[in-house]
Amino acid sequence: MTFGLVSTKLRMCPITTKYRLKFATPEDDKRRAVAFLISNNIRATANTAFKKLSKDHQLWLQIRFEYWISGQRPNKKWFHGWNLSEFQGKYTKCFVFKCREKLQYHRFYGFLRNPKASNPGYQVCVLVIHAYKEGYETDEADLKGVEELRTSPIIIRTIDDYFRGKP
Amino acid sequence: MKIKSKKKHWTERSIRDYLFRIVADFITQLETKMESLPISQDEYAKKLGVTKGRVSQLLNHPGNFKLENIIKYARALGMKVSVIAYDDNDPQNTRGPINSEIFKMCWEQSGKPRDFWAFEDINKQAEVAANLTINVIHVNVGVPFYLPISIGQITGWNFENVSTYYVEKTVSTQIEIKDQDQLEWIQ
Numbered sequence: 644m645t646f647g648l649v650s651t652k653l654r655m656c657p658i659t660t661k662y663r664l665k666f667a668t669p670e671d672d673k674r675r676a677v678a679f680l681i682s683n684n685i686r687a688t689a690n691t692a693f694k695k696l697s698k699d700h701q702l703w704l705q706i707r708f709e710y711w712i713s714g715q716r717p718n719k720k721w722f723h724g725w726n727l728s729e730f731q732g733k734y735t736k737c738f739v740f741k742c743r744e745k746l747q748y749h750r751f752y753g754f755l756r757n758p759k760a761s762n763p764g765y766q767v768c769v770l771v772i773h774a775y776k777e778g779y780e781t782d783e784a785d786l787k788g789v790e791e792l793r794t795s796p797i798i799i800r801t802i803d804d805y806f807r808g809k810p
Numbered sequence: 811m812k813i814k815s816k817k818k819h820w821t822e823r824s825i826r827d828y829l830f831r832i833v834a835d836f837i838t839q840l841e842t843k844m845e846s847l848p849i850s851q852d853e854y855a856k857k858l859g860v861t862k863g864r865v866s867q868l869l870n871h872p873g874n875f876k877l878e879n880i881i882k883y884a885r886a887l888g889m890k891v892s893v894i895a896y897d898d899n900d901p902q903n904t905r906g907p908i909n910s911e912i913f914k915m916c917w918e919q920s921g922k923p924r925d926f927w928a929f930e931d932i933n934k935q936a937e938v939a940a941n942l943t944i945n946v947i948h949v950n951v952g953v954p955f956y957l958p959i960s961i962g963q964i965t966g967w968n969f970e971n972v973s974t975y976y977v978e979k980t981v982s983t984q985i986e987i988k989d990q991d992q993l994e995w996i997q
Contacts, residue, residue, distance in 0.1 A: 669905075699830070699871060699872075699873060702820075702830050702831075702834070703834065703870075705820065706834045706835075709906065710838070710909070715909070715911070718842075720841065721838075743870060
């Protein structure tokens, strides 16, 4: 009887997937920003994983974010994207920030978007997926997951709505 | 009316956080140097006389670095260290410290002056470069001089009639006057 009741309630109240952005760097930077995608979508794991890192490792990543927004050249050890020669150019909008915590290698995958109509060069890196890695090789499944979120109309709308009208 | 103050950078929370950031910048410079040499973490540990684990531990925990270690770790890679205090018009620290790599790049782009004399010489060379704007140049033959941007942009001269050799030289921002002919041509 109880099971039936719960089951009915679940069917009656479909869970809506919600998204919002949480900025890890100042929003008023003229060129770049890094933000986490916050969502009840279980695939958006980056923010939760970031919060579970030790304080020192959070700072390490924070510094990597700041390097990227300050225009520091990408380095395979800290952060990078994928160019046209990799994976047949399918993931040129994907990006990753890396950090190592003891023997665990963390990867925070995201995607790049230029959301400001008034400032087309402005770029935001939206971090979405977290993964543990053992080596340098990229697991394409992670990038596919990022691409699915990157091209999701509701996520695109969330980002663009946030930046609409901002200089 | 209360004026909303701008949010402070996270390095303003504590001295330890500030130290973490500037040592992290230093470690990033070490890692870049290790890659460019190249030198493995094993070899680096041997040079330092410590275990690889110790190197890894220190490189992953910037908060544990002491100034003595900063010097030791830099010297082991043939590098030197300076501690720089500066005023970037941000007394509340809303934007965080400037990356030490920026200071290094500026120093390198200024011709790596070793002392104040060298810095003065560089300023004189810059004056020479600035004089190009009125098509007058005072430069010693054989002495290289530097331009902050391409010569074409400074002078507005048309380079179409210039020898290929010279145009190639303008691709970089450094031009060396090798002989009297070139000097006369510029004058």
